[in-house]
Amino acid sequence: xxxxxQSPQSMFIQEGEDVSMNCTSSSIFNTWxxxxxxxxxxxxxxxxxxxxxxxxSNGRLTAQFGITRKDSFLNISASIPxxxxxxxxxxxxxxxxxxxxxxxxxxxxxxx
Amino acid sequence: xxxxxxxxxxxxxxxxQNVTFRCDPISEHNRLYWYRQTLGQGPEFLTYFxxxxxxxxxxxxxxxxxxxRPKGSFSTLEIQRTEQGDSAMYLCAxxxxxxxxxxxxxxxxxxxxx
Numbered sequence: 001x002x003x004x005x006q007s008p009q010s011m012f013i014q015e016g017e018d019v020s021m022n023c024t025s026s027s028i029f030n031t032w033x034x035x036x037x038x039x040x041x042x043x044x045x046x047x048x049x050x051x052x053x054x055x056x057s058n059g060r061l062t063a064q065f066g067i068t069r070k071d072s073f074l075n076i077s078a079s080i081p082x083x084x085x086x087x088x089x090x091x092x093x094x095x096x097x098x099x100x101x102x103x104x105x106x107x108x109x110x111x112x
Numbered sequence: 113x114x115x116x117x118x119x120x121x122x123x124x125x126x127x128x129q130n131v132t133f134r135c136d137p138i139s140e141h142n143r144l145y146w147y148r149q150t151l152g153q154g155p156e157f158l159t160y161f162x163x164x165x166x167x168x169x170x171x172x173x174x175x176x177x178x179x180x181r182p183k184g185s186f187s188t189l190e191i192q193r194t195e196q197g198d199s200a201m202y203l204c205a206x207x208x209x210x211x212x213x214x215x216x217x218x219x220x221x222x223x224x225x226x
Contacts, residue, residue, distance in 0.1 A: 030212075045216070098213060100157070105154050
């Protein structure tokens with residue numbers, strides 16, 4: 001079945017550092033989504049990617065849709081304490097119902 | 113746009129009791145999804161509604177689980193005879209449908225079965 005693998009599983013960085021995380025799959029995805037989840041809350045959409053090779057930014061966040069359509073990357077520049085949370089990649093399932101398959105998440109901790 | 117609303121936010125129940133959660137999607141979103149999330153994992157799909165029709169159910173949804181969306185607006189998720197393994201965050205999401213519409217999530221209901 002479709003699965004998404006995220007790495008690293010967790011990161012502990014100093015405020016101001018840049019962060020990079022990725023998501024890979026053995027299946028091709030036509031859309032890649034990146035969500036952030038704060039403790040006790042639901043995931044919030046950060047960036048959506050719809051085209052292979054696409055590079056999209058949202059403030060300090062930049063995400064890329066891999067050329068092979070089997071991976072995606074999320075970069076955060078100049079991290080701040082409020083970047084703390086769990087970052088999930090997600091892609092639509094092959095069932096065409098709009099449901100999403102999620103990776104297991106990358107937990108980010110930022111030391112002030 | 114008031115966002116997806118879920119109630120209650122937290123529920124503690126004893127094993128064997130029944131519980132029901134409610135989700136109010138973003139108005140005019142015709143697609144509604146229920147997900148379950150356990151600690152350290154990403155959300156896992158449970159079931160999907162297009163308007164009032166339940167069109168897909170995961171194998172995770174045992175016969176103790178039932179979901180409804182009677183008028184195509186709010187939805188309920190009921191768990192009968194709860195077990196400790198049911199302890200999780202239950203997330204609801206909605207989307208307007210259409211090609212590649214992202215899902216908008218509520219803040220979930222945290223269920224603890226003692």
